[in-house]
Amino acid sequence: MSAAREYGLEEQYEWPRPPAGGWTADDLDRLPNLPPHTELIDGSLVFTSPQTxxxxxxxxxxxxxxxxxxxxxxxxxxxxxxxxxxxxxxxxxxxxxxxxxxxxxxxxxxxxxxxxxxxxxxxxxxxxxxxxxxxxxxxxxxxxxxxxxxxxxxxxxxxxxxxxxxxxxxxxxxxxxxxxxxxxxxxxxxxxxxxxxxxxxx
Missing domain, CATH: 3.90.1570.10 (tt1808, chain A)
Incomplete structure (x- = not known):
């Protein structure tokens, strides 16, 4: 069993599934619980790594x-x-x-x-x-x-x-x-x- 499943994190942090054709610019304002500084590039969500x-x-x-x-x-x-x-x-x-x-x-x-x-x-x-x-x-x-x-x-x-x-x-x-x-x-x-x-x- 993974640590994420053991602590119930898999359900809590389920990633959004992209719609057909990809996400749109308006989706960035509507999708709940996106990580800070999420970008949209060619219809795909891009998440950033910790800042140096x-x-x-x-x-x-x-x-x-x-x-x-x-x-x-x-x-x-x-x-x-x-x-x-x-x-x-x-x-x-x-x-x-x-x-x-x-x-x-x-x-x-x-x-x-x-x-x-x-x-x-x-x-x-x-x-x-x-x-x-x-x-x-x-x-x-x-x-x-x-x-x-x-x-x-x-x-x-x-x-x-x-x-x-x-x-x-x-x-x-x-x-x-x-x-x-x-x-x-x-x-x-x-x-x-x-x-x-x-x-x-x-």
Whole structure:
């Protein structure tokens, strides 16, 4: 007998069975007891692994810097989904969206036309999605700017991409190691070495 059956967990944590044709974007708001940060990719539910310390620190560093430097007409949000279409509703780690798109405290998703920047911090289990699947989908949906953040010995390296509207694909516009300084989608200057999770001793 499995431990799950012995403790009655099989019945308690029964996974939802996908309908014919896969799940839809609306299902994410209706399905009960989904794990936090569940995404929808090509009609399939994608669950995330436990967050690493690098992942948390990189998100925190970039979020604080974006909040400090973002223009007033934009809003910076973390871990909110983007409904690209009925089969795809990914959850970027960070978003910069039009302030007009923030309409309700109960809001759970944004439309791609409202998104100015999508940021994904790569984890072991998300590497293929963040490097290949998501940027392709974001670009096809018209999201103008995409950053992919990788770890290099615990320090973030930011790969910056800009949409070519003629081809609906991203063109690389820079790889940033110690300092991220860009002029689009708005002027930004971020010290990437400040990712240390512990404050300096005084």
């Amino acid at each position: 310390l690098f992942h948390m620190c990189a998100i925190r560093l970039l979020e604080h810097a974006l909040l400090e430097q973002v223009p007033g007409h934009l809003a910076v949000l973390r871990e909110m989904t983007v409904q690209l279409d009925q089969q795809n509703r990914p959850e970027p780690d960070l978003l910069a969206v039009s302030g007009d798109a923030v309409v309700s405290p109960r809001q759970t998703a944004f439309h791609p036309e409202d998104v100015v920047l999508a940021v994904e911090v790569v984890s072991d289990d998300s590497a293929k999605r963040d490097r290949e699947v998501k940027p392709r989908k974001y670009a096809e949906a018209g999201v103008p700017h995409y950053w992919r953040v990788e770890s290099n010995d615990g320090l973030p390296v930011v790969y910056v991409y800009e949409l070519d509207p003629a081809t609906k694909s991203y063109a690389p516009s820079g790889i940033f190691h110690d300092r991220l300084k860009v002029s689009v989608p708005f002027p930004l200057d971020i010290d990437l070495t400040a990712v240390n999770p512990r404050p300096p001793r005084l």
